[in-house]
Structures are given as structure tokens and as C-alpha cells.
Amino acid sequence: MNNVAILLVLTSTCLTASDADKPRVFVLTDIENEPDDAMSMVRFLTYANHFDVEGLAATTSVHQQKRVAPQRIRRIVEAYGKVRDNLEEHEQGYPTAAFLLQRVTEGIPVYGMNGVGEGKDSPASEQLIKATDKEDPRPMSVTVWGGPNVLAQALWKVRKTRSAEELKEFIAKLRVYTIS
Numbered sequence: 001m002n003n004v005a006i007l008l009v010l011t012s013t014c015l016t017a018s019d020a021d022k023p024r025v026f027v028l029t030d031i032e033n034e035p036d037d038a039m040s041m042v043r044f045l046t047y048a049n050h051f052d053v054e055g056l057a058a059t060t061s062v063h064q065q066k067r068v069a070p071q072r073i074r075r076i077v078e079a080y081g082k083v084r085d086n087l088e089e090h091e092q093g094y095p096t097a098a099f100l101l102q103r104v105t106e107g108i109p110v111y112g113m114n115g116v117g118e119g120k121d122s123p124a125s126e127q128l129i130k131a132t133d134k135e136d137p138r139p140m141s142v143t144v145w146g147g148p149n150v151l152a153q154a155l156w157k158v159r160k161t162r163s164a165e166e167l168k169e170f171i172a173k174l175r176v177y178t179i180s
Helices: 003-021 035-046 070-090 097-101 123-133 149-161 164-172
Strands: 024-029 052-058 104-106 140-144 174-178
Touching: 024 035, 024 123, 035 070, 052 070, 052 097, 052 123, 070 097, 070 104, 104 123, 123 140, 123 149, 149 164, 164 174
Parallel strands: 024 052, 024 140, 052 104, 140 174
Antiparallel strands: none
């Protein structure tokens, strides 16, 4: 095998390995509370090729208790879609805007533990459960930029609908980082 062929094999092997090593990420954000989360979303998307994005969820928080703003996430993802090809010229692996838009979701517009319990499931809590349950050995990183009640509802539902061992397995897959 010549040097070029060996380099191509090694490069494809490294790309495959690096894809498998990408952290799985589910973002919870009280976007539109103040500009910080919108800026964080833009920055996150400029590095989106380093993550497997499982969810971008609009949530409430102590600062935004009665509304969620998934439309703001969608607008940022649509703007990202306009520059994605340019990002790809410099580094490969950026997800398409269409892919990311499929992952935009929302919690219910209720603050804190008032949004957790019977009848409080949301598209975001359901998507978080589904993503965490995927057959994937990598943990699910949940970044909490706003309120955590989407995560709390997902845990509540799993606790109510599964055995203690299944709950333990679900929790073991989670890695939670909160900025508050």
C-alpha cells in the first residue's frame, strides 16, 4: 500500500473514531430571559461539529417563569444554516440546520417544581427520555442554562414508570452541568 492510501485509511479511521467520541448533548435554555443564552447558543453552534446534538430545549427559569421561547432557538439555528457551509470549509462535521431544527423542543411554561408531576410531560422531557434511552454507550450530557424542570420531569416520569434498577440505569447515563 502506498503512503497516500495508508494516509486515507488512517484519516477515515480517525474520523470514525472521533465521531464516536463526540459527547452527546441536550441543552436546556431559558433563552430570551436575557441576551446571554442567545449568545451561548450562537457560540455552541459554532462548535456543533464537536457534539452529537440530541436536543435544544426552551425552558422556564426563575427569571422567566411563565413562558418558553423555542422560536428564538429556531431563529438562531436558521441563521446558523446560512453560514454552515462556510464553517464546513474550515472543519468538517457540522450538522445541517434541518437536523438541528428537528431537535428544537420545549418544556411547559411553568416554573420550577410546579412543572413536575402527573400530567406535566412536555415535548422536551419526552425527547430527553427518548434520547437518553438510545442504544449508545456514551453518556448524555445535559447542560442547564436555565431552569431544570424538563430534566426533573423526565426523571420523575422514569421513576414512576420503571423499576428501581431501570431508573438507576437511566440516571447512570446522565451527566448534568448547570451554570447556576
